[in-house]
Amino acid sequence: MKKLIETIRNIFKIEDLRKRIIYTFLILVVYRLGSFVVMPGIDPNLIADSDLASQTSEGLMALLNMFSGGAFGNASIFALGVMPYISASIVLQLLGIMVPYFQKLQKEGESGRKKMNMWTRYLTIAILALQGPAYLTNLHAQLPAEAFLLKGFSFNIFATIILIGGTMFIMWLGERITENGVGNGISLIIMVGIVARLPHAFIAEWGARSNGMGGFLMLIVEIILLFVIFALTIALVQGTRKIPVQYAKRIVGNKQYGGVRQYIPLKINAANVMPIIFAQALMMLPLMFARFDAASGFAATFSNMKGFWYNAVFAFLVIVFTYFYTTVIVNPTQMAEEMKLNGGFIPGVKPGKATAEYIDTITSRITLPGSIFLAIVAILPAIAMIVGVNNQFAQFYGGTSLLIIVGVVLDTLQQIESHLLMRHYDGLTKTGRIKGR
Numbered sequence: 001m002k003k004l005i006e007t008i009r010n011i012f013k014i015e016d017l018r019k020r021i022i023y024t025f026l027i028l029v030v031y032r033l034g035s036f037v038v039m040p041g042i043d044p045n046l047i048a049d050s051d052l053a054s055q056t057s058e059g060l061m062a063l064l065n066m067f068s069g070g071a072f073g074n075a076s077i078f079a080l081g082v083m084p085y086i087s088a089s090i091v092l093q094l095l096g097i098m099v100p101y102f103q104k105l106q107k108e109g110e111s112g113r114k115k116m117n118m119w120t121r122y123l124t125i126a127i128l129a130l131q132g133p134a135y136l137t138n139l140h141a142q143l144p145a146e147a148f149l150l151k152g153f154s155f156n157i158f159a160t161i162i163l164i165g166g167t168m169f170i171m172w173l174g175e176r177i178t179e180n181g182v183g184n185g186i187s188l189i190i191m192v193g194i195v196a197r198l199p200h201a202f203i204a205e206w207g208a209r210s211n212g213m214g215g216f217l218m219l220i221v222e223i224i225l226l227f228v229i230f231a232l233t234i235a236l237v238q239g240t241r242k243i244p245v246q247y248a249k250r251i252v253g254n255k256q257y258g259g260v261r262q263y264i265p266l267k268i269n270a271a272n273v274m275p276i277i278f279a280q281a282l283m284m285l286p287l288m289f290a291r292f293d294a295a296s297g298f299a300a301t302f303s304n305m306k307g308f309w310y311n312a313v314f315a316f317l318v319i320v321f322t323y324f325y326t327t328v329i330v331n332p333t334q335m336a337e338e339m340k341l342n343g344g345f346i347p348g349v350k351p352g353k354a355t356a357e358y359i360d361t362i363t364s365r366i367t368l369p370g371s372i373f374l375a376i377v378a379i380l381p382a383i384a385m386i387v388g389v390n391n392q393f394a395q396f397y398g399g400t401s402l403l404i405i406v407g408v409v410l411d412t413l414q415q416i417e418s419h420l421l422m423r424h425y426d427g428l429t430k431t432g433r434i435k436g437r
Helices: 001-013 016-032 051-055 059-067 084-100 102-107 109-142 153-180 187-195 199-210 213-238 272-285 286-290 297-301 306-328 332-341 355-384 390-397 399-422
Strands: 241-252 259-268
Touching: 001 399, 016 102, 016 153, 016 187, 016 399, 051 109, 059 109, 059 187, 059 199, 059 399, 084 102, 084 109, 084 187, 084 272, 102 109, 102 332, 109 153, 153 187, 187 199, 199 213, 213 355, 213 390, 213 399, 241 355, 259 355, 272 306, 272 332, 272 355, 272 399, 306 355, 332 355, 355 390, 355 399, 390 399
Parallel strands: none
Antiparallel strands: 241 259
């Protein structure tokens, strides 16, 4: 505890770091306040007891509400959150693999990155232009008619523009955190929105378990399991497999090479949370055909988060996308070429193509258990719901929410630790440095 207090003091001794942390906190406060600002033209007094409140308390709608920090269920100007931006980013990444124009932009450095960001914003607006009217249609179905102070086509146009502006403003806040704060702006905004739902979820679970000593003991068991899953997820995010590499050095003239053995760290889960986000985006498609109620047939089957087929397909997609995204991030051929240029080699493996194939084989082997564990983490909320955990509290037992919280916290702590070490202060841990995603 003494070391922790001393570390916190050191953090606030560094003027630049102190300003960044305070700036980030203020930006996040603005975001949280905005999630409670109801769209103009809607009576906020009629939302709490409406069907919208019950609709966003369970199922896929509860998941959307959690990602928006409750703004979705508040009919807020931030109701659509940053998920349209995430969807646009995913589409652009896929286009960067398949379309030569976007492949070229990815290789153009800073100028290419700016153009990619421009295309991402354009695509985000296009997605918002589709999601905005869909969200308003749902509002008309879930809220009583008297809740709408403004009516007609003009209200829909006006409200859609408000929703588009709300998401674009959130994106701007995220960029400000990235540039002037502690970094990872969009990720921090998503994480804060998720964590903001934790007290509500815990209170709901406390209410459900406050029926005697048995319920109280069950709540303690649930909390212990939550911490265990949290620790295992940290191990998954930070886990690496090291391949020994011999970097040869010429000592004198034509004498033999001496060497220093180093390692290539390959992560067990190089794709991080992206496979679950990819898979979750696809699993939400049935909502488009169910008109938000998932009342029958195909939509009902694949909108039931507790159902077998939903979770089986979800887990399969997570495994597939884990391999897909790992191939995007880890390029064995490039790693082999760079190693060869630096005079390095893997002991017992020929440089060049053989090295690339060896790295690819090792990557595939360590990705398999990582992808399976990631799939298990993805369906843990459904398992928690089945055994009786409240739907809202169950979302924190795994899935995208848990991985986002773990990943963003580790990345943020790594940023802070870098500032501390750069100014010759002790880091946040006694042994080694914190590993980010």
